[in-house]
Structure formats: structure tokens, C-alpha cells
Amino acid sequence: MIIAIDGPAAAGKGTLARRIAAALGLPYLDTGLLYRAVGRRVLDTGADPADVEAATAAARSLTEADFQRSDLRGPEADKAASQVASIPAVRAALLDYQRHYGATKGAVLDGRDIGTIVFPHADVKLFVTASLEARTQRRHAEILGRGEATSIDAVRADLAARDEADRTRAAAPLKPAHDATLFDTSEMDADMAFAKALLLVKSKTSSF
DSSP states (O other): OEEEEEOOTTSSHHHHHHHHHHHHTOOEEETHHHHHHHHHHHHHTTOOTTOHHHHHHHHHTOOGGGGGOSOSOSHHHHHHHHHHHTOHHHHHHHHHHHHHHHHTTOEEEEESSIIIIIOTTOSEEEEEEOOHHHHHHHHHHHHHHTTOOOOHHHHHHHHHHHHHHHHHOSSSOSOOOTTOEEEEOTTOOHHHHHHHHHHHHHHTOSOO
16 A cells, blocks of 8 residues: 655645554655755755755765754755755655655655655555645744744745745656645644545545
8 A cells, every 4th residue: 555645845744644654554754854864964065955966976875874863854954855856866866765665565655746756656645735824834833843943934935935946846846646636734733634634545445
């Protein structure tokens, strides 16, 4: 069973994917962490995450330890992840890792191109979205919850910029797969979104 959950930043797809995976007894992979880890490795060397050669080398040398780092969240990591994700060679280097992860036991994977590129024949595809304002409020609360200071206007601007970069990049632009179910969480809290999404997933398969 492969469940692909795509969507823009702060739409709630990560929380949703983790809970669905736990409920169905499937492994879970946050594919965004792969790109965050690549971006962080590039920053560690002092290079520009937009540098194709540096980013590709970082993608090819990732280890499990890179995913355990405590500095993969935050504005700097967000920006670096978005930059390396626009590089076709980086995406190619990480594609096999993602496919291998779900090949043996199945998986719930969340990201930007799971249903369109990584697993185009996934059993279930959800495209999780929410209004920019709803996502801004969620991300702002998340950042404050980590004890960091930022303005809501800065968060809104950052999300809007990431949306534009994700939609317009040449390599695997963010868009729903043609057979994905759109799932708008703007008016839902985490529990409501999980309950509705789980019912939706179960309605699409006879395996559970």
C-alpha cells in the first residue's frame, strides 16, 4: 500500500501523513526532510544551495545521520530546501531513495511530487491544501511554539514566496496529480482533518 500525500507548506500534510501511517501500520517518510538535509549539508560547506554542483554532491552523500539533525527546521533550512529542490540532479539523486523506501512494506509519504513523480501509481493520492491565511496562522503558531520570534507578516511573505517557487520550478513543480483527491484543511483542526482523511483513504481501498 502506497499513500501519496502532497501539498504546499503548512497545509497540514505532515501531521496527517504521520497519523494515517500510524493508524494503518505503515512506515512514514517525510520526503521534505531529504531536501532539508541536502540544503543543510550545502550550507555547512559555505556554498550556495542554488549551486548545482554543490547541491548534487550533497544529495549523493546523504546518510541516515543527516535526517536526525536538530537544525532542519526554520527559515534558513526552509529556504535552502526550496533552492536545492529546484535542481533536477538533486531530485534524481533522491528519487531512488524514496522509491526504495516504499517498495517492500508500503508507506505513507508526504512531499511535493509524490503522486506525480515518485509514485505515480500510488494506491491513494491526496493533495492537501489550505488558504494562505490559514497556513500563515498555523506556521506562525508553530514558530512561536519553538520559542522563536517572528512576525505574522514575515511568515505570510515566506510562505507566499515558497508557494511561487514550488509552482514555477522546472523540476517537478507543485501541482495535484490528475487522479489525486483535493483535501482542503482550511476550516479543520488536526483531529477533524485526520478523521476525514482516514475515512477517505479507507473508502479508496479494500485492503483495510
